[in-house]
Amino acid sequence: MYRDSDKEQPSLRLHEFLRDESENILEEWNRLDRLKIESARNLSREDQRNNIPRILEDIARSTEMRSQADVPEEGPKHHAEQRWQLGYSLEEVTCEYALLRSVILHKLVPRVGELAHGELLFLNQALDQAIVEGVATYVTSANQSLADERERLEVTLGSIGDGVASTDRDGRIVYLNRAAEEMIGWNLADAKGRPASEVLVTVDEARQQPLESLIRTVTRTGKQAHYPGEVLLTRRDGSQFPADEVAAPLNNTAGEFLGVVTTFRDVSRVRALTAQLGHLAAHDPLTGLPNRTLLTDRLNYELTHARRDGTSVAVLYLDLDLFKDVNDMLGHSAGDELLKLVAHRLQSCVRETDTVSRLGGDEFVILVSGFESLEALSELGATITRSLSAPYDIRSDTVDISTSVGVSVFPEDGDDAETLIKHADTAMYQAKTLGRNNAQFFAPEMNKRAAERRALQGDLRRALSADQLELHYQPQIALDTGLVTGAEALLRWHHPELGFVPPARFIPVAESSREIMITIGNWILEEACRQARTWLNEGHAPIRISVNVSIVQLQYENLLDHIDELLARFDLQADQLQLELTESILMSDVVGATDRVRALEARGIRIAVDDFGTGYSSLSYLKDLPVDELKIDQSFIRGLGANTDKAAIVQAVIRMAQSLNLRVIAEGVEEADEVAFLSLNGCEGAQGFYYGRAVNAWEFEQFYLNHHH
Ligand SMILES: Nc1nc2c(ncn2[C@@H]2O[C@@H]3COP(=O)(O)O[C@H]4[C@@H](O)[C@H](n5cnc6c(=O)[nH]c(N)nc65)O[C@@H]4COP(=O)(O)O[C@H]3[C@H]2O)c(=O)[nH]1
Incomplete structure (x- = not known):
């Protein structure tokens, strides 16, 4: 029976029902969802519900308003997107909405009679809307993702x-x-x-x-x-x-x-790139010149022609003198700069048909074919040394460098590329020992010397650790008192097979390897300082020890530090140490050498010019250099009494030294008349066999120090 009162007072409002029952609906939905949908089983409660509570609330609101049964799309969209990402199938997503509908209806059925008119319809419409919204979003997500996939493929292939x-x-x-x-x-x-x-x-x-x-x-x-x-x-x-x-x-x-x-x-x-690599494999990257590989190829090619045509081929081996200085003092990039300039100058010295190559470091080889005569080659050598010795402007510095050149000629000096290069190298070494900045042709006897040098070098490397080196000391005498004022330390090598090897023979060999010379040089300085300390500790009056310093040591960047450390370690006054440098070292104008000498002087270390008179014989430079003592070379002293020329020179040197306020000492004094002449002419010191040869430290102490006491 239809009653008006019922009609006027609907007892159940859908939105209230949905809100009141929301938790129960969701509980039931959760249960069924897990039961029916495989993908839901492992989700957390929150993830499983996701936007479902919001969808419920949206439906409640839309029915409350009764305006339209539309559900704001956000809820179902988010839910569907999340489901897509979780890997739900389309059926599973559809099923979730279907479950929601059935749970709501199931709960509503007992009270459906209480519902206001039309509200059930609104509910269904709202649920349908949510399902469509969700499923559509789901399908778009899926499609979008497929499109992404295709696009990604396209991008990959495209890029x-x-x-x-x-x-x-x-x-x-x-x-x-x-x-x-x-x-x-x-x-x-x-x-x-x-x-x-x-x-x-x-x-x-x-x-x-x-x-x-x-x-x-x-x-x-x-x-x-x-x-x-x-x-x-x-x-x-x-x-x-x-x-x-x-x-x-x-x-x-x-x-x-x-x-x-x-x-x-x-x-x-x-x-x-391959072609470029081919070029790189055959060229030196710094200068762009052919490297050893390409040089050897070209040399072999030239040799084949020369053999056939009966012509000559020459190999010039060049090494820049004291190149290491530039590197050490100005840095590697300045060194590189210099090498490039050298490469350029070398190319301008030769014809286009000649090959200028760089073997590495500061070594260059020039291959010359079709030259007219040996004189022409010799002229070329001179042109090269002249050209390379002109000053170089490197950044803000002016760099001077010289070069030593060795020349070998086919067929006289070798029949194959390797031998010719080796012999040119040997000749270059000879040029170096002859005072650098010159060119030498290969001569067969150089080979013997080269072999000996190599053998000695190997032995020298072992000499120090094998305890074969020893310092001997030669007394230096004050001419006015006749007392021993100093000792020159002179190196002795007791070679296990060769016996005693004179320093004049092995020092140049040591100098040809920076590493050997510095190792030995450092040892000499240390040994001399240790000896000075020992004699002081034994109560002898201080005497000055004079140590010969090679140019290689002077180039060594740590020389000053090493000397500082030794003076401190052995607690010596700086003026107890004297360094003997040859005239040619002082004059060589090696980058930084003069500065280093000044720094030594500034520390109070004394500097003596050794072998004075044999080098440049130019006295003018002395006033600019911080030297304390001149050692007149023994060649002027020997036979001094009988030779008026020598006498005149020695007198002049003594006088000049006095005017420059330098101490002067004569080397190689052997005879009494030499002593007399020197004393008479105001020479202050003397050293030589007349007073005594260099002896070991113990003998020196016995003969000169104890006696001196
Ligand atoms: N005929 C004659 N000779 C005399 C007389 N008095 C001394 N001598 C010799 O003359 C050389 C003097 O040394 P130097 O001019 O520095 O010349 C030295 C020096 O340039 C070098 N040398 C020796 N020891 C060292 C060293 O420890 N370091 C370096 N860098 N070079 C050294 O070897 C050269 C030769 O040294 P030594 O054979 O020891 O020869 C020494 C010495 O024994 C004399 O009255 N008559």
Whole structure:
């Protein structure tokens, strides 16, 4: 029976029901969802519900308003998106909404009679709306993702430098990526559907003959295929480029042949790089000059011609003198700069047909063919040393450097490239020992010397650790008192087979290896300082110890630190140490040498000019140098009494030294009349066999120090 009162007072409002029952609905929904939907089983409660409470609330609100039964789309959308990401299938998503509807209706059924008119309809519409909204979003997400996938593939294929083309099973183009389009000048739209043989035309480079297309090969064989070497691919406009190409069959999962995919690459850049690498392999990267490999090739080539034609070939081996200085003092980049300038100058000294090469470091080799005479070669050597010795402007510095040149000539000095280079190197070494900055031709006896030098060098390396080196001391006497005022430390080498080797023979060998000379030089300084300390500790009056310093040591950047450390360690006054430098070292103008000498002087260490008179015999430089003592070379002293020339020179030197306020001492004094002459002319000191030879430390102490006491 229909009653008006019922009609006027609906007892149940849908939105109130939904809100009141929300938790119960959700509980039930949770349970059923887990029961029916596999993907829901492992989710947390929050993840499982996700936007469902919001969807419920949205439905409640829309029914409350009764305006329209539309559900704001956010809730279902978010829910569907989340479900897509969790990997739900479309059925599962649809099922969730269906479950929601059935749970709500199930709860509502007992009270459906209490519902206000039309509210059930609103509920259904709202639920439908939510389902459509959710499912549509779900499908879009899925589609979007597929599209993404395709786009990603497209981006990948588009961005790779390789061209990619695929065909159907009939060999018709279905796809070209962007690189392929650019490389072959076809766009996909035009190429699509055309036979691949029309779009990808390959030509054998050597024979300029068309090749069977790889796509056809793969279609025929069903296997991957590639051309064994490089081929030319033809662009749409007929031009060609070198390429690599590979093709492979496309099969579906059932193994059915669907078409061919081919990738190809423009190798012109690779070719250019290969050519560049070829150049690099044969050239020195710093100067761009040919390296040893290319030099040897060219030399062999020239030798073949020279043998056939009976002509000559010359090899000039160059080494920059004291190049290490520039590196040490000005830095490696300045060194590099210098090498480049040297390379440039060398090239301007020779003809274009000659090869200037760099073997590495500061060593250059020039290959000269077709020269007129040995005189012409000699002239070339002189031109080179002259040209290289002109000053170099490197940044803000002016650098002076000289070079030593060794020359060997085919056929006289060797029959093959290796021997000629080796002999030119030997001659170069000879040029170095002859005072640098000159050129020497190879002479067979140099070989003997070179072999001996190499053997001695090996032995010298071991000499220090094998305890074969010893310092001897020669007394230096004050002429006015006759007392011993100092000792010159002189190195002695007791060679296990050769016996005593004179320093004049092994010091130059040591000097030819910086490492050996510095190791030995450091040891000499340390040993001399240790001895000075020992004698002081034994109560002897201090005497000055004079140590010979090689140019190699003077170039050594740590020399000053080493000396500081020794003076401190052995607690010596700086003026107890005297360093003997030859005139030529002081004059050599080696980068930094003068500065280092000044620094030594500033510390109070005394500097003596050794072998004075043998070098430049230029006295003018002395006033600019911080020296304390001149040692007149023994060649002026020997036979002094009988030789008026020598007497005149020695007198002049003594007088000049006095005027410059330098102490002067005579070396190699052997005779009493020499002593008399020196005393008479105001020479302050003397050293020589007349007073005593160099003896070991113990003997020195017995003969000179105890006696002196
Ligand atoms: N005929 C004659 N000779 C005399 C007389 N008095 C001394 N001598 C010799 O003359 C040389 C003097 O040394 P130097 O001019 O520095 O010449 C030295 C020096 O340049 C070098 N040398 C020796 N020891 C060292 C060293 O420890 N370091 C360096 N860098 N060079 C050294 O070897 C050269 C030769 O040294 P030594 O054979 O020891 O020869 C020494 C010494 O024994 C004399 O009255 N008559």
